[in-house]
Amino acid sequence: MEKLETRATPARGPRHRIAARRLPLLAGALLALVAGLWGALGLLGLDVPLPRTSFAQHHGALMALGFLGTLISLERAVALGRPWGYAAPALAGLGGITTAIGLTVPGKLLLTAAGGWLVAIYITVLVGRRTGGDLAVQLSGAVAWYAGALLWLAGRSVSEIVPWLAAFLVLTIAGERLELARVAFLGRRATHGLLAAAALLGAGAAVSAAWPGPGWRLTGLGMVALAGWLAVHDVARRTVRGTGLPRYAAACLLTGYAWLAVAGTIWLAAGRPASSGLNDAALHAVFLGFVMSMVFGHAPVILPAVLRVRLPYHPILYAPLVLLHASLLVRVAGDLGGVSAARTVGGVLGEVSLLLFGGCALAASRLPRREPA
Protein backbone atom coordinates (compact mmCIF):
# COMPACT_ATOMS: atom_id res chain seq x y z
CA MET A 1 0.00 0.00 0.00
CA GLU A 2 1.23 3.45 -0.82
CA LYS A 3 2.50 5.77 1.84
CA LEU A 4 0.85 9.16 1.84
CA GLU A 5 1.83 12.45 3.35
CA THR A 6 -0.74 12.34 6.12
CA ARG A 7 -0.19 8.70 7.01
CA ALA A 8 2.27 7.44 9.52
CA THR A 9 5.56 6.72 7.80
CA PRO A 10 8.31 4.65 9.39
CA ALA A 11 10.61 7.03 11.19
CA ARG A 12 14.21 7.18 10.09
CA GLY A 13 16.80 5.34 12.12
CA PRO A 14 17.78 1.74 12.66
CA ARG A 15 15.26 -0.37 10.79
CA HIS A 16 14.53 -2.97 13.39
CA ARG A 17 14.65 -0.94 16.57
CA ILE A 18 11.21 -0.88 18.13
CA ALA A 19 9.95 2.63 18.80
CA ALA A 20 10.28 1.93 22.54
CA ARG A 21 8.99 5.31 23.65
CA ARG A 22 5.68 4.61 21.93
CA LEU A 23 5.21 1.27 23.72
CA PRO A 24 3.64 2.72 26.90
CA LEU A 25 1.04 4.42 24.70
CA LEU A 26 0.27 1.13 23.02
CA ALA A 27 0.11 -0.52 26.46
CA GLY A 28 -2.76 1.83 27.38
CA ALA A 29 -4.68 0.64 24.31
CA LEU A 30 -3.99 -3.03 25.10
CA LEU A 31 -5.07 -2.69 28.75
CA ALA A 32 -8.34 -1.09 27.63
CA LEU A 33 -8.79 -3.95 25.14
CA VAL A 34 -8.21 -6.64 27.78
CA ALA A 35 -10.58 -4.96 30.26
CA GLY A 36 -13.21 -4.43 27.54
CA LEU A 37 -13.05 -8.03 26.34
CA TRP A 38 -13.14 -9.34 29.90
CA GLY A 39 -16.20 -7.19 30.59
CA ALA A 40 -17.83 -8.47 27.37
CA LEU A 41 -17.76 -12.02 28.79
CA GLY A 42 -19.87 -10.73 31.67
CA LEU A 43 -22.22 -8.96 29.24
CA LEU A 44 -22.63 -12.24 27.35
CA GLY A 45 -24.02 -13.67 30.58
CA LEU A 46 -21.05 -15.90 31.40
CA ASP A 47 -20.25 -16.54 35.01
CA VAL A 48 -16.72 -15.12 34.92
CA PRO A 49 -15.10 -13.33 37.86
CA LEU A 50 -14.86 -9.65 36.99
CA PRO A 51 -12.05 -7.83 38.85
CA ARG A 52 -14.10 -4.65 38.38
CA THR A 53 -17.75 -4.22 37.40
CA SER A 54 -16.56 -1.26 35.34
CA PHE A 55 -15.02 -3.74 32.85
CA ALA A 56 -18.56 -4.72 31.79
CA GLN A 57 -20.25 -1.41 32.57
CA HIS A 58 -17.89 0.54 30.32
CA HIS A 59 -17.18 -2.19 27.74
CA GLY A 60 -18.36 -0.02 24.81
CA ALA A 61 -16.29 3.02 25.79
CA LEU A 62 -13.23 0.88 26.58
CA MET A 63 -13.32 -0.77 23.17
CA ALA A 64 -14.25 2.21 20.98
CA LEU A 65 -12.36 5.02 22.75
CA GLY A 66 -9.84 3.42 25.14
CA PHE A 67 -8.57 0.81 22.67
CA LEU A 68 -9.33 2.07 19.15
CA GLY A 69 -9.18 5.76 20.09
CA THR A 70 -5.66 5.29 21.46
CA LEU A 71 -4.52 3.31 18.40
CA ILE A 72 -5.94 5.81 15.92
CA SER A 73 -4.59 8.86 17.72
CA LEU A 74 -1.17 7.19 18.10
CA GLU A 75 -1.03 6.60 14.35
CA ARG A 76 -2.04 10.22 13.73
CA ALA A 77 0.54 11.52 16.21
CA VAL A 78 3.29 9.55 14.45
CA ALA A 79 2.11 10.95 11.10
CA LEU A 80 2.08 14.50 12.50
CA GLY A 81 5.63 14.05 13.74
CA ARG A 82 5.46 16.68 16.49
CA PRO A 83 5.84 15.86 20.20
CA TRP A 84 2.62 17.65 21.22
CA GLY A 85 0.61 15.23 19.05
CA TYR A 86 1.45 12.35 21.41
CA ALA A 87 -0.74 13.91 24.11
CA ALA A 88 -3.79 12.53 22.26
CA PRO A 89 -2.88 8.82 22.58
CA ALA A 90 -1.51 9.47 26.10
CA LEU A 91 -4.81 11.00 27.22
CA ALA A 92 -6.84 8.25 25.52
CA GLY A 93 -4.72 5.42 26.95
CA LEU A 94 -4.82 6.93 30.43
CA GLY A 95 -8.55 7.54 30.03
CA GLY A 96 -9.07 3.89 29.10
CA ILE A 97 -7.14 2.65 32.14
CA THR A 98 -8.87 5.11 34.49
CA THR A 99 -12.29 4.12 33.17
CA ALA A 100 -11.43 0.42 33.46
CA ILE A 101 -10.53 0.71 37.14
CA GLY A 102 -13.82 2.43 37.83
CA LEU A 103 -12.75 6.08 38.12
CA THR A 104 -15.54 6.99 35.78
CA VAL A 105 -15.52 10.80 35.86
CA PRO A 106 -11.73 11.24 35.43
CA GLY A 107 -11.87 8.54 32.75
CA LYS A 108 -14.61 10.37 30.85
CA LEU A 109 -12.69 13.65 31.16
CA LEU A 110 -9.48 12.13 29.81
CA LEU A 111 -11.23 10.34 26.94
CA THR A 112 -13.07 13.54 26.01
CA ALA A 113 -9.87 15.58 26.10
CA ALA A 114 -8.18 12.98 23.87
CA GLY A 115 -10.94 13.40 21.27
CA GLY A 116 -10.49 17.18 21.37
CA TRP A 117 -6.73 16.77 20.99
CA LEU A 118 -7.20 14.55 17.94
CA VAL A 119 -9.40 17.26 16.41
CA ALA A 120 -6.51 19.70 16.95
CA ILE A 121 -4.11 17.29 15.20
CA TYR A 122 -6.33 17.06 12.12
CA ILE A 123 -6.86 20.82 12.00
CA THR A 124 -3.08 21.35 12.15
CA VAL A 125 -2.55 18.93 9.26
CA LEU A 126 -5.38 20.48 7.23
CA VAL A 127 -4.13 24.04 7.76
CA GLY A 128 -0.44 23.28 7.53
CA ARG A 129 -0.21 20.98 4.53
CA ARG A 130 -3.17 20.88 2.21
CA THR A 131 -6.91 20.75 2.06
CA GLY A 132 -8.64 17.62 0.98
CA GLY A 133 -11.97 15.84 1.29
CA ASP A 134 -10.29 12.77 2.73
CA LEU A 135 -8.83 14.73 5.65
CA ALA A 136 -12.12 16.57 6.18
CA VAL A 137 -13.88 13.20 6.51
CA GLN A 138 -11.29 12.03 9.04
CA LEU A 139 -11.59 15.32 10.91
CA SER A 140 -15.35 14.87 11.15
CA GLY A 141 -14.69 11.40 12.60
CA ALA A 142 -12.58 12.99 15.35
CA VAL A 143 -15.26 15.63 15.93
CA ALA A 144 -17.79 12.79 16.38
CA TRP A 145 -15.54 11.26 19.06
CA TYR A 146 -15.27 14.62 20.85
CA ALA A 147 -18.98 15.48 20.60
CA GLY A 148 -20.11 11.99 21.64
CA ALA A 149 -17.72 12.01 24.61
CA LEU A 150 -18.99 15.45 25.68
CA LEU A 151 -22.54 14.07 25.73
CA TRP A 152 -21.29 11.07 27.74
CA LEU A 153 -19.60 13.45 30.17
CA ALA A 154 -22.87 15.36 30.44
CA GLY A 155 -24.67 12.23 31.60
CA ARG A 156 -25.82 10.39 28.46
CA SER A 157 -25.24 6.62 28.54
CA VAL A 158 -22.88 4.87 26.10
CA SER A 159 -25.86 3.19 24.44
CA GLU A 160 -27.25 6.66 23.66
CA ILE A 161 -24.03 7.86 22.05
CA VAL A 162 -23.53 4.76 19.87
CA PRO A 163 -24.17 6.72 16.60
CA TRP A 164 -21.33 9.09 17.58
CA LEU A 165 -18.96 6.19 18.30
CA ALA A 166 -19.90 4.59 14.98
CA ALA A 167 -19.42 7.93 13.18
CA PHE A 168 -15.97 8.33 14.78
CA LEU A 169 -14.70 4.95 13.63
CA VAL A 170 -16.49 4.68 10.28
CA LEU A 171 -15.59 8.22 9.14
CA THR A 172 -11.96 7.79 10.20
CA ILE A 173 -11.68 4.61 8.16
CA ALA A 174 -13.69 5.93 5.19
CA GLY A 175 -11.45 9.03 5.06
CA GLU A 176 -8.34 6.83 4.98
CA ARG A 177 -9.81 4.71 2.18
CA LEU A 178 -10.67 7.86 0.21
CA GLU A 179 -7.04 8.93 0.64
CA LEU A 180 -5.96 5.71 -1.09
CA ALA A 181 -8.72 5.78 -3.69
CA ARG A 182 -7.61 9.27 -4.80
CA VAL A 183 -4.20 7.84 -5.55
CA ALA A 184 -6.01 5.51 -7.96
CA PHE A 185 -7.22 8.60 -9.88
CA LEU A 186 -10.73 8.80 -8.54
CA GLY A 187 -13.05 11.14 -10.43
CA ARG A 188 -14.54 14.25 -8.78
CA ARG A 189 -18.09 12.92 -8.94
CA ALA A 190 -17.07 9.75 -7.15
CA THR A 191 -15.29 11.79 -4.46
CA HIS A 192 -18.43 13.87 -3.99
CA GLY A 193 -20.41 10.66 -3.58
CA LEU A 194 -18.30 9.62 -0.61
CA LEU A 195 -18.48 13.10 0.91
CA ALA A 196 -22.29 13.02 0.63
CA ALA A 197 -22.50 9.59 2.29
CA ALA A 198 -20.15 10.75 5.07
CA ALA A 199 -22.28 13.88 5.58
CA LEU A 200 -25.40 11.71 5.98
CA LEU A 201 -23.66 9.62 8.62
CA GLY A 202 -22.38 12.66 10.52
CA ALA A 203 -25.79 14.35 10.32
CA GLY A 204 -27.40 11.15 11.64
CA ALA A 205 -25.18 11.17 14.73
CA ALA A 206 -25.96 14.87 15.32
CA VAL A 207 -29.73 14.34 14.93
CA SER A 208 -29.63 11.31 17.26
CA ALA A 209 -28.70 13.61 20.16
CA ALA A 210 -32.16 15.22 20.08
CA TRP A 211 -34.30 12.76 18.06
CA PRO A 212 -32.97 9.21 18.50
CA GLY A 213 -35.38 7.51 16.06
CA PRO A 214 -34.67 9.64 12.96
CA GLY A 215 -31.03 10.07 13.99
CA TRP A 216 -30.28 6.35 14.14
CA ARG A 217 -32.09 5.83 10.81
CA LEU A 218 -30.07 8.58 9.15
CA THR A 219 -26.85 7.13 10.61
CA GLY A 220 -27.88 3.76 9.14
CA LEU A 221 -28.58 5.33 5.75
CA GLY A 222 -25.14 6.98 5.75
CA MET A 223 -23.51 3.65 6.62
CA VAL A 224 -25.33 1.80 3.82
CA ALA A 225 -24.34 4.56 1.36
CA LEU A 226 -20.72 4.44 2.52
CA ALA A 227 -20.59 0.65 2.30
CA GLY A 228 -21.93 0.85 -1.27
CA TRP A 229 -19.43 3.56 -2.22
CA LEU A 230 -16.49 1.66 -0.74
CA ALA A 231 -17.56 -1.61 -2.37
CA VAL A 232 -17.61 0.10 -5.78
CA HIS A 233 -14.65 2.50 -5.62
CA ASP A 234 -12.15 1.02 -3.19
CA VAL A 235 -8.91 -0.24 -4.72
CA ALA A 236 -9.59 -3.47 -2.78
CA ARG A 237 -11.86 -4.57 -5.63
CA ARG A 238 -8.82 -4.80 -7.85
CA THR A 239 -6.22 -5.89 -5.30
CA VAL A 240 -8.36 -8.84 -4.18
CA ARG A 241 -7.40 -10.46 -7.48
CA GLY A 242 -3.71 -10.11 -6.61
CA THR A 243 -1.67 -12.22 -4.22
CA GLY A 244 -0.09 -12.01 -0.78
CA LEU A 245 -0.66 -8.95 1.41
CA PRO A 246 -2.73 -6.89 -1.07
CA ARG A 247 -5.13 -9.80 -1.49
CA TYR A 248 -5.36 -10.44 2.26
CA ALA A 249 -5.96 -6.74 3.02
CA ALA A 250 -8.62 -6.60 0.29
CA ALA A 251 -10.37 -9.64 1.78
CA CYS A 252 -10.47 -7.86 5.17
CA LEU A 253 -11.82 -4.68 3.57
CA LEU A 254 -14.50 -6.22 1.35
CA THR A 255 -15.90 -8.49 4.09
CA GLY A 256 -15.87 -5.49 6.44
CA TYR A 257 -17.91 -3.44 3.96
CA ALA A 258 -20.54 -6.19 3.89
CA TRP A 259 -20.90 -5.96 7.70
CA LEU A 260 -21.10 -2.17 7.50
CA ALA A 261 -24.05 -2.58 5.12
CA VAL A 262 -25.71 -5.09 7.50
CA ALA A 263 -25.43 -2.73 10.49
CA GLY A 264 -26.61 0.25 8.43
CA THR A 265 -29.61 -1.68 7.12
CA ILE A 266 -30.70 -2.66 10.65
CA TRP A 267 -30.48 0.94 11.92
CA LEU A 268 -32.13 2.30 8.78
CA ALA A 269 -35.04 -0.12 9.17
CA ALA A 270 -35.41 -0.20 12.96
CA GLY A 271 -34.03 3.13 14.17
CA ARG A 272 -32.60 2.63 17.65
CA PRO A 273 -33.35 -1.10 18.09
CA ALA A 274 -35.78 -1.85 20.88
CA SER A 275 -34.91 -5.55 21.09
CA SER A 276 -31.63 -6.59 22.69
CA GLY A 277 -30.93 -9.09 19.88
CA LEU A 278 -31.29 -6.57 17.06
CA ASN A 279 -29.26 -4.05 19.07
CA ASP A 280 -26.41 -6.52 19.63
CA ALA A 281 -26.46 -7.63 15.97
CA ALA A 282 -26.18 -4.08 14.59
CA LEU A 283 -23.63 -2.96 17.20
CA HIS A 284 -21.25 -5.79 16.52
CA ALA A 285 -21.81 -5.90 12.76
CA VAL A 286 -20.28 -2.43 12.66
CA PHE A 287 -17.82 -2.54 15.59
CA LEU A 288 -16.54 -6.10 15.17
CA GLY A 289 -17.40 -7.04 11.57
CA PHE A 290 -16.42 -3.74 9.99
CA VAL A 291 -14.00 -2.02 12.36
CA MET A 292 -12.00 -5.04 13.57
CA SER A 293 -11.79 -6.42 10.03
CA MET A 294 -10.23 -3.08 9.03
CA VAL A 295 -7.79 -3.37 11.94
CA PHE A 296 -6.78 -6.88 10.77
CA GLY A 297 -6.29 -5.61 7.21
CA HIS A 298 -4.34 -2.46 8.05
CA ALA A 299 -2.16 -3.88 10.85
CA PRO A 300 0.62 -5.15 8.53
CA VAL A 301 1.03 -1.57 7.25
CA ILE A 302 0.29 0.46 10.38
CA LEU A 303 2.29 -1.55 12.94
CA PRO A 304 5.63 -1.23 11.13
CA ALA A 305 5.00 2.50 10.71
CA VAL A 306 4.01 3.11 14.32
CA LEU A 307 6.27 0.70 16.21
CA ARG A 308 8.94 -0.04 13.61
CA VAL A 309 8.28 -3.75 14.02
CA ARG A 310 8.02 -6.00 11.01
CA LEU A 311 4.67 -7.64 10.38
CA PRO A 312 5.26 -9.51 7.13
CA TYR A 313 2.31 -11.11 5.40
CA HIS A 314 1.82 -14.82 6.02
CA PRO A 315 -1.21 -16.90 5.00
CA ILE A 316 -1.68 -17.73 8.70
CA LEU A 317 -3.28 -14.25 9.03
CA TYR A 318 -6.37 -15.63 7.26
CA ALA A 319 -7.13 -17.91 10.25
CA PRO A 320 -8.26 -15.11 12.64
CA LEU A 321 -10.03 -13.32 9.79
CA VAL A 322 -12.12 -16.38 8.93
CA LEU A 323 -12.85 -16.99 12.62
CA LEU A 324 -13.86 -13.33 13.14
CA HIS A 325 -16.44 -13.42 10.38
CA ALA A 326 -17.67 -16.98 11.07
CA SER A 327 -18.13 -16.22 14.78
CA LEU A 328 -20.01 -13.03 13.97
CA LEU A 329 -22.32 -14.92 11.62
CA VAL A 330 -23.11 -17.36 14.45
CA ARG A 331 -23.63 -14.49 16.91
CA VAL A 332 -25.89 -12.46 14.60
CA ALA A 333 -27.89 -15.60 13.73
CA GLY A 334 -28.33 -16.18 17.48
CA ASP A 335 -29.31 -12.54 17.99
CA LEU A 336 -31.88 -12.51 15.21
CA GLY A 337 -33.22 -16.00 15.91
CA GLY A 338 -33.42 -15.51 19.67
CA VAL A 339 -30.99 -18.39 20.31
CA SER A 340 -28.95 -17.08 23.22
CA ALA A 341 -26.51 -20.03 23.18
CA ALA A 342 -25.50 -19.15 19.59
CA ARG A 343 -25.06 -15.51 20.58
CA THR A 344 -22.82 -16.52 23.49
CA VAL A 345 -20.76 -19.02 21.48
CA GLY A 346 -20.38 -16.49 18.65
CA GLY A 347 -19.36 -13.78 21.13
CA VAL A 348 -16.72 -15.94 22.81
CA LEU A 349 -15.32 -17.13 19.46
CA GLY A 350 -15.19 -13.49 18.38
CA GLU A 351 -12.93 -12.78 21.35
CA VAL A 352 -10.82 -15.83 20.43
CA SER A 353 -10.43 -14.44 16.90
CA LEU A 354 -9.02 -11.16 18.28
CA LEU A 355 -6.55 -13.01 20.53
CA LEU A 356 -5.66 -15.35 17.66
CA PHE A 357 -4.89 -12.35 15.47
CA GLY A 358 -2.48 -11.07 18.14
CA GLY A 359 -0.82 -14.50 18.31
CA CYS A 360 -0.58 -14.87 14.50
CA ALA A 361 0.80 -11.35 14.13
CA LEU A 362 3.45 -12.13 16.74
CA ALA A 363 4.31 -15.40 14.99
CA ALA A 364 4.48 -13.70 11.57
CA SER A 365 6.73 -10.95 12.93
CA ARG A 366 9.25 -13.58 14.04
CA LEU A 367 9.40 -15.41 10.71
CA PRO A 368 12.56 -14.97 8.67
CA ARG A 369 12.26 -12.30 5.98
CA ARG A 370 11.11 -13.92 2.72
CA GLU A 371 11.07 -11.00 0.34
CA PRO A 372 13.16 -7.87 -0.08
CA ALA A 373 12.06 -4.92 2.06
Ligand code: HEM
Ligand atom coordinates in the same frame (compact mmCIF):
# COMPACT_ATOMS: atom_id res chain seq x y z
C1 HEM B 1 -15.77 -10.39 20.52
C2 HEM B 1 -15.72 -9.22 21.09
C3 HEM B 1 -16.93 -8.56 21.72
C4 HEM B 1 -17.89 -9.11 22.50
C5 HEM B 1 -18.00 -10.56 22.98
C6 HEM B 1 -18.82 -8.06 22.85
C7 HEM B 1 -19.96 -8.21 23.61
C8 HEM B 1 -20.90 -7.24 23.89
C9 HEM B 1 -22.15 -7.44 24.55
C10 HEM B 1 -22.67 -8.79 25.05
C11 HEM B 1 -22.79 -6.25 24.62
C12 HEM B 1 -24.16 -5.96 25.25
C13 HEM B 1 -25.16 -5.93 24.11
C14 HEM B 1 -26.58 -5.66 24.57
O1 HEM B 1 -26.78 -4.79 25.42
O2 HEM B 1 -27.48 -6.33 24.05
C15 HEM B 1 -21.93 -5.28 24.00
C16 HEM B 1 -22.21 -3.93 23.87
C17 HEM B 1 -21.42 -3.04 23.22
N1 HEM B 1 -20.25 -3.31 22.55
FE1 HEM B 1 -19.34 -5.09 22.39
N2 HEM B 1 -18.40 -6.91 22.26
C18 HEM B 1 -17.25 -7.16 21.57
C19 HEM B 1 -16.52 -6.28 20.81
C20 HEM B 1 -16.78 -4.93 20.69
C21 HEM B 1 -15.99 -3.99 19.97
C22 HEM B 1 -14.71 -4.34 19.17
C23 HEM B 1 -16.57 -2.77 20.14
C24 HEM B 1 -16.14 -1.42 19.64
C25 HEM B 1 -15.19 -1.18 18.80
C26 HEM B 1 -17.76 -2.96 20.95
C27 HEM B 1 -18.61 -1.95 21.31
C28 HEM B 1 -19.77 -2.14 22.04
C29 HEM B 1 -20.68 -1.06 22.37
C30 HEM B 1 -20.51 0.42 21.98
C31 HEM B 1 -21.70 -1.62 23.12
C32 HEM B 1 -22.91 -0.89 23.74
C33 HEM B 1 -22.55 -0.64 25.19
C34 HEM B 1 -23.69 0.00 25.99
O3 HEM B 1 -24.86 0.01 25.54
O4 HEM B 1 -23.36 0.47 27.09
N3 HEM B 1 -17.85 -4.29 21.26
N4 HEM B 1 -20.78 -5.91 23.57
